[in-house]
Amino acid sequence: MFxxxxxxxIQMMHTGGGGGNACxxxxxxxxxxxxxxxxxxxxxxxxxxxxxxxxxxxxVSMWGFNTGGGGMxxxxxxxxxxxxxxxxxxxxxxxxxxGMMNGxxxxxxxxxxxxxxxxxxxxxxxxxxxxxxxxxxxxxxxTYFYHCHTNTVLHAEMGMYGALIIDPxxxxxxxxxxxxxxxxxxxxxxxxxxxxxxxxxWTAGTCGGDAGLNDLNPDYFVIxxxxxxxxxxxxxxVAVTMNTxxxxxxxxxCAGYLPQRIDFGGLTATLYMSDGRPLPNPIQVQSxxxxxxxxxxxxxxxxxxxxxxxxxxxxxxxxxxxxxxxRTRITVQ
Amino acid sequence: MKRRTFLxxxxxxxxxxxxxVGGLLSWTPRARAATVSAVxxxxxxxxAQPDGLNVYFKGYSxxxxxxxxxxxxxxxxxxxxxxxTIVNTLNSDHSFVIDGMVDSGVIGAGQVxxxxxxxxxxxxxxxxxxxxxxxxxxxxxxGGIAVMPAGSSNELYPGSPTFxxxxxxxxxxxxxxxxxxxxxxxxxxxxxxxxxxxxxxxSMRVPGSADYGNPDIDSGYHPGTRLTGSIGDRTxxxxxxxxxxxxxxxxxxxxxxxxxxxxxxxxxxxxxxxxMLPNNRGSLDVIYPFExxxxxxxxxxxxxxxxHLHDEMTQTAGGGLYQFGIATTIAFE
Numbered sequence: 001m002f003x004x005x006x007x008x009x010i011q012m013m014h015t016g017g018g019g020g021n022a023c024x025x026x027x028x029x030x031x032x033x034x035x036x037x038x039x040x041x042x043x044x045x046x047x048x049x050x051x052x053x054x055x056x057x058x059x060v061s062m063w064g065f066n067t068g069g070g071g072m073x074x075x076x077x078x079x080x081x082x083x084x085x086x087x088x089x090x091x092x093x094x095x096x097x098x099g100m101m102n103g104x105x106x107x108x109x110x111x112x113x114x115x116x117x118x119x120x121x122x123x124x125x126x127x128x129x130x131x132x133x134x135x136x137x138x139x140x141x142x143t144y145f146y147h148c149h150t151n152t153v154l155h156a157e158m159g160m161y162g163a164l165i166i167d168p169x170x171x172x173x174x175x176x177x178x179x180x181x182x183x184x185x186x187x188x189x190x191x192x193x194x195x196x197x198x199x200x201x202w203t204a205g206t207c208g209g210d211a212g213l214n215d216l217n218p219d220y221f222v223i224x225x226x227x228x229x230x231x232x233x234x235x236x237x238v239a240v241t242m243n244t245x246x247x248x249x250x251x252x253x254c255a256g257y258l259p260q261r262i263d264f265g266g267l268t269a270t271l272y273m274s275d276g277r278p279l280p281n282p283i284q285v286q287s288x289x290x291x292x293x294x295x296x297x298x299x300x301x302x303x304x305x306x307x308x309x310x311x312x313x314x315x316x317x318x319x320x321x322x323x324x325x326x327r328t329r330i331t332v333q
Numbered sequence: 334m335k336r337r338t339f340l341x342x343x344x345x346x347x348x349x350x351x352x353x354v355g356g357l358l359s360w361t362p363r364a365r366a367a368t369v370s371a372v373x374x375x376x377x378x379x380x381a382q383p384d385g386l387n388v389y390f391k392g393y394s395x396x397x398x399x400x401x402x403x404x405x406x407x408x409x410x411x412x413x414x415x416x417x418t419i420v421n422t423l424n425s426d427h428s429f430v431i432d433g434m435v436d437s438g439v440i441g442a443g444q445v446x447x448x449x450x451x452x453x454x455x456x457x458x459x460x461x462x463x464x465x466x467x468x469x470x471x472x473x474x475x476g477g478i479a480v481m482p483a484g485s486s487n488e489l490y491p492g493s494p495t496f497x498x499x500x501x502x503x504x505x506x507x508x509x510x511x512x513x514x515x516x517x518x519x520x521x522x523x524x525x526x527x528x529x530x531x532x533x534x535x536s537m538r539v540p541g542s543a544d545y546g547n548p549d550i551d552s553g554y555h556p557g558t559r560l561t562g563s564i565g566d567r568t569x570x571x572x573x574x575x576x577x578x579x580x581x582x583x584x585x586x587x588x589x590x591x592x593x594x595x596x597x598x599x600x601x602x603x604x605x606x607x608x609m610l611p612n613n614r615g616s617l618d619v620i621y622p623f624e625x626x627x628x629x630x631x632x633x634x635x636x637x638x639x640x641h642l643h644d645e646m647t648q649t650a651g652g653g654l655y656q657f658g659i660a661t662t663i664a665f666e
Contacts, residue, residue: 121638206655210653214527214646291579293606
């Protein structure tokens with residue numbers, strides 16, 4: 001049977017955040033190979049003391065990234081983490097500060113394809129203990145997201161992610177060069193939360209033992225950090241209000257682990273892009289199924305006023321049954 | 334069936350049709366159809382999981398004294414006659430099925446049966462035991478078969494984008510409680526709760542762990558699983574899901590060209606970094622292009638990156654041990 005003594009832990013550290021020993025993490029903060037001057041810099045620091053209040057009144061602890069390089073260990077932070085927005089062709093620095101009280105973390109820019117050192121996967125490079133500058137070039141306009149890739153099963157579930165948008169040189173308002181334009185924009189990062197995981201240490205399970213991380217049983221369903229039970233129907237950061245004739249871009253990010261089905265409430269979208277690449281031929285959709293980390297960019301141009309209720313069903317990965325639903329609205333005036 | 338006959342069948346196994354444990358799938362096209370023969374022995378045994386637990390499996394194995402999960406992959410070309418001999422060494426009924434191509438029917442305890450059939454449309458298929466469904470399949474009785482277009486060495490289907498090398502990834506989930514019920518001849522009586530996750534029968538290991546780098550155990554180093562290439566070594570990956578759960582397959586460093594899902598050719602080829610892998614014998618066919626990672630700055634042509642599932646529960650073993658699940662390494666050399 002399993003014995004932790006069989007394995008030589010890479011790292012043993014005592015941490016805050018209820019932390020214990022960590023195994024198979026690779027703490028480091030080397031110099032960035034080929035560091036150059038960036039066109040845009042994002043400073044992020046890991047936090048592990050945020051929270052979200054659900055519609056039933058319960059507060060669930062969340063982790064994430066704050067803007068700025070300081071503030072470790074205090075102040076809490078937003079969920080989801082602050083978005084990054086850059087322009088195609090820019091050299092980007094994402095400067096992550098982690099370690100000490102809040103455990104080691106990384107930033108993987110999901111869908112961005114940089115060098116190994118800048119890909120943010122601990123066991124292929126390192127988990128950041130100190131400050132590391134991820135350097136990458138924004139080569140393809142589109143919708144991405146960034147997330148922690150240390151003990152990912154737990155850290156991403158805890159909310160350590162944020163949107164990442166690359167605009168074409170034309171700037172916001174155009175999806176990609178030569179692609180469609182839009183007047184109104186929404187980012188829907190749809191995620192499920194298993195609150196029973198949210199009291200775990202950042203190291204949970206890494207040295208072995210059963211932390212239950214094979215078995216996700218979500219009890220809350222959110223859209224871009226807002227409870228989809230009720231709040232997302234009207235939250236101004238999620239629900240959309242637009243005028244007839246305007247073009248709405250929805251950047252849909254499947255930010256959870258389970259399959260999802262999003263239904264646009266009777267509206268038809270033109271799907272132009274997925275995973276940061278234009279489709280050879282856009283298609284019309286009334287609903288979409290997505291799996292973890294897929295992104296779909298949908299343009300709506302409603303021809304008449306109305307209130308359209310968008311539903312996101314979160315599906316059991318085995319049975320396909322709906323485990324929960326989040327709702328928001330598109331109001332066309 | 335007598336032991337002597339077992340050995341005779343073992344000797345009959347035609348060379349070159351089973352690719353064995355080493356290397357990517359190799360194939361030399363022929364101008365004419367041929368007869369492709371193979372022998373599988375249905376055997377059972379135990380395989381140690383990353384946390385040390387020995388779990389019971391049944392497999393389509395290469396000899397009466399070994400256990401292979403999954404069975405060694407088969408490759409043939411459209412129109413070939415496949416002659417597959419199944420030697421059931423166990424005291425239970427089993428079968429050999431490829432949807433749309435062959436169904437052996439019941440192969441009783443100790444029986445030998447040879448099925449002969451024509452290789453159908455080019456594509457990627459699962460062979461599996463359809464009896465006691467889905468339990469026998471989940472207990473390990475499954476494997477992959479590639480059917481090449483007649484006379485072609487570099488296409489998934491006639492006229493498809495071309496590749497220079499190819500691989501089969503058979504993924505599954507393991508609930509040891511289910512496997513143990515199968516061992517005892519009983520029907521599983523608990524909800525399917527997978528605790529181990531394998532690609533080609535192996536789970537990932539990481540630096541510092543006992544079996545890191547062992548090609549027989551570490552899916553990151555198993556030569557039939559790891560993708561190794563230089564720039565331009567376009568690699569067809571045939572991804573088969575023998576398990577019960579829907580997954581999300583995420584590639585780092587390059588987007589893949591998505592050619593087919595569940596054997597259906599996609600009307601357009603989308604470039605994706607994350608793709609839904611349907612459950613219960615679902616499949617994806619993609620080409621990993623081995624292009625320079627587009628967002629690297631400075632540009633790179635070498636590096637090591639993961640392919641992993643993004644439904645991150647699959648990255649665990651025994652409820653913890655993040656990184657010890659369905660993943661492999663993509664090596665740019």
